[in-house]
Amino acid sequence: MTTVIAAANMTLDVLTTTLKLASITTLILLFVSPPIAWWLSRGHSWSRSIVEAVVALPLVLPPTVLGFYLLIFFAPDTVVGQTWQTLTGSPLSFSFSALVIGSVIYSIPFVVQPLQSAFQHIPMGTLESAASLGATPLDRFLSIVMPLCKRSFITAACLGFAHTVGEFGVVLMIGGNIPGETQVLSIALFDSVERLNFAEAHAVAGGLLVFSLAVLISLYRLNPANAQPSWVSR
């Protein structure tokens, strides 16, 4: 009985950590990505191409590569690691904060790209009208861009969240699989399989499968492929 409760508690811990990580990551991404996406959507230049490539890097790079470099970067003897230690009093590597930073970097293309594509479709004339009618740049973003790209913001948030829930390599490299601190679902699944506990593995794997499918179905319901994007004017 106690083992069942312990197992259940552990699973709950893993679930909480995972959801907390995905929520915080998504929230940070929703603040960080729009300015980057906006800048990328307004024209072409060398600097834009470089930033665009860096943002897209997590799409092609094995997550373990990213995790490896972050691990090195976050080590207590580096500038980042030391600064973090001085500021917070605890080491950065193998901490929840390190996971958040890693996840933000890992999931950023999934948030920036839908936003960038939506921003590119906003007609220049609409924004110029707003400016001429007295709207400041921030006002234009809030009163014109955000409502016109509402669906893309939801899509971006869902993709960012779901992708963070599903990450493995980065989390394994920089999180260290500490229960209640940095152990997330995808790693718990790996653990279960290694311990040959297939019942637990089935629960976690099935749960992730259903969750991912549900997110994708709701996204496609929200943005049917044949429907006109919401920003299309006359």
Next chain:
Amino acid sequence: MSLIFKAHHLVSKVDIEFALPDQTCTVVFGPSGSGKTSLLRAIAGLSSPLAVTTLALNEVDISQLPPHRRPTVLSAQNAALFPHLTVQQNLVYGLNRREGRASDLNPIVEGLGIAALLARMPSSLSGGEAQRVALGRALLANPAWLLLDEPLTNLDQNARRHIVKFLNHWRKQNRMSVLYVTHDIPEALALANQVMTLTDGKIIKFGSPDILLGYQDPQQELSSVLSAHLSRHHKDDNLSELLIEGNRLLIPEVSTLDTTQPLYLQIAAKDVSLALERPERTSILNLLRCTIASIDTSGRTGATITLNLGSQQLLAKITRRSVRELDLRVGQEVWAQIKGVSLQT
């Protein structure tokens, strides 16, 4: 002088400069690609091939201000309504952000005939309806200088005439200064205190609306503009008699009683036919005795005849065959029969 503008065109390398008095309407005229839109955009602070060196309103330099801080509102030709907002929300967008007055909403909505559209979304509007809403939105923002880029192109003649009248009344009542881009001569004549004609980014003519007399826009149907004065009304026929260089001209009754103000007539060249002798027993009322100033037969089938009528010029478009058969020559006296006249009051 209230608006002083100097700029250099980065592509065509020409300079442009002018000064416009406050509380007037200046009509900017010229063929497509002559730089009318670029000019308005430069004044509004939007990207433009014109590099502005001086832009001052009432001696205050505004050339460095971003668009939202300039005392100008530009309404573009394509209306550019906000697709996610209703017509009503579109209308008050500028009103709430600039020094607009909520009490203006009703008279403007009435004046532009858009009361029935307030709850609609822009995607459900016709081109003409969208243009009315865009004009209303710009008027409601109540700028010191209103910049209108071909705001009525999608409206029919009647609606256009009605709205031009309302705009004229509104800008005078609210002491608004207007810069108005159009291709339409009657529109220009009805609104303008002064007219500026552009070609290839250069100001060709600048002055009173008289400069449009004889104006030829290569992209529009060939027509001439003449200036006339009211002589008297023929009440029983609903006709008004005008005097044009001593010649009598009858047109559908005009509302004005002022015999001193010039009235501007636009006469399409294809509505003018020529006769060697004064035609008798014809249904055409308007016959003007003119002298042929030039004959241009370079067109494929047609010939353009420039006629001198006192100090003014009238254009006629006839076939080359007619030129040959009537044996028309420069200096010859002919009778011009006018089939149609459009007049803006």
